[in-house]
Amino acid sequence: DTAVSQTPKYLVTQMGNDKSIKCEQNLGHDTMYWYKQDSKKFLKIMFSYNNKELIINETVPNRFSPKSPDKAHLNLHINSLELGDSAVYFCASSQDLPEWAQETQYFGPGTRLLVL
Amino acid sequence: GQNIDQPTEMTATEGAIVQINCTYQTSGFNGLFWYQQHAGEAPTFLSYNVLDGLEEKGRFSSFLSRSKGYSYLLLKELQMKDSASYLCAVGDSNYQLIWGAGTKLIIKP
Numbered sequence: 714d715t716a717v718s719q720t721p722k723y724l725v726t727q728m729g730n731d732k733s734i735k736c737e738q739n740l741g742h743d744t745m746y747w748y749k750q751d752s753k754k755f756l757k758i759m760f761s762y763n764n765k766e767l768i769i770n771e772t773v774p775n776r777f778s779p780k781s782p783d784k785a786h787l788n789l790h791i792n793s794l795e796l797g798d799s800a801v802y803f804c805a806s807s808q809d810l811p812e813w814a815q816e817t818q819y820f821g822p823g824t825r826l827l828v829l
Numbered sequence: 830g831q832n833i834d835q836p837t838e839m840t841a842t843e844g845a846i847v848q849i850n851c852t853y854q855t856s857g858f859n860g861l862f863w864y865q866q867h868a869g870e871a872p873t874f875l876s877y878n879v880l881d882g883l884e885e886k887g888r889f890s891s892f893l894s895r896s897k898g899y900s901y902l903l904l905k906e907l908q909m910k911d912s913a914s915y916l917c918a919v920g921d922s923n924y925q926l927i928w929g930a931g932t933k934l935i936i937k938p
Contacts, residue, residue, distance in 0.1 A: 717871075754914065756872070756928040769925060803871060817862075818926070820871035 716740050717821035719804050725827045726794055733790045734824045736804030744768075745787040746805040746818065747779060756803070762787050794828045801825050831855045833929035835917050840935045841907055849902045849915050849932045857922025863891050863902045864916040866931065872916055875902070904934075912936045 717738045726732055738745060746769075747759040760779040761769035767779070776792045787804060801823045807816040832854045841847040853861070860879040864872035878884055878893035878900060890903040902915055914931035921927055 754930050756916065756918075756926075758925055817874040817877070820873070822871050 717804060717806055717819050719802075719821040719824050721824060722822060723825050723827075725829065728794055728796060728828055730794050731790070731792045732794060732826075733788055734802055734804075734826075735786070735788045736821055737786050738804075738806040738819070738821075739785065740806055740808075740819060742806040742808050742819070743784055744807045744809060744816070745781065745784070746807075747787065747789050748803040748805060748820075750801045750803060750823070752800070760787075760789075794826075796828050799826055799828045831921060831927050833917055833919060833927055835915075835929040835932045837930070838933045838935065840937060841904075843907055843909060843936055843938050845907050846903065846905050847907060847934065849904070849917075849934065851900045851902070851917035851929060853898050853900070853917070853919045853927075853929075855919050855921045855927055858895060859920030859922070859924050861891075861893055861900050861920075862918040862926065863889075863900075864918065865913050866916055867913045875915075907936050909936050909938070 720735045744763045746761045748756045750756050758771055759773050762781045764784050765781045778790045781787045803823045804821040805818040807818045809816050834852045862877050863875040865875050866872040876891040878891050883892045888905045893900045914933045916931040917929040918926045
């Protein structure tokens with residue numbers, strides 16, 4: 714069984730389009746995250762939700778909107794895609810809040826987004 | 830600003846030992862993580878240090894010195910499957926993980 718799953722794995726689209734990436738975890742975790750990993754391999758936190766509530770919202774364009782219908786799902790919708798949005802997007806989850814600093818994060822397989 | 834520094838790439842020989850260093854400057858400190866990321870795959874957890882000293886876990890050990898803002902990951906008895914990127918990440922004062930760019934480790938026979 715896959716612990717953290719993301720769909721789609723690959724996404725190639727035109728500039729200006731709107732797309733969504735879905736994430737689901739079956740670990741029973743309370744906290745979920747979205748990260749962006751750029752071509753230089755830096756992982757940057759975008760959003761974090763705990764029990765469906767937004768707790769971390771980094772400075773990302775408001776074209777990115779996360780939605781958590783329940784604590785097992787955290788989807789990412791992107792409007793008006795731009796060339797610079799091309800990256801790998803990772804979903805992750807942890808048992809509890811980041812304040813429990815030793816919380817290990819479990820990552821999904823990533824979604825490779827290419828904007829043409 | 831917040832900064833995590835790691836070497837970009839290292840090469841080692843199968844069966845040998847390699848040490849990957851990480852230095853950090855963050856606003857606050859709430860633990861340091863090491864993750865392994867194989868090419869095209871997701872990061873996976875290796876170790877967590879919050880107190881000074883060495884944590885050993887099989888072939889992998891991780892060391893932390895908070896006063897020096899320094900950690901290293903030690904890999905012993907290297908295997909070809911250890912070829913991967915190793916990411917250092919530090920929890921800052923807001924408990925957010927600040928990630929390094931990772932060290933690409935190449936293992937040669």
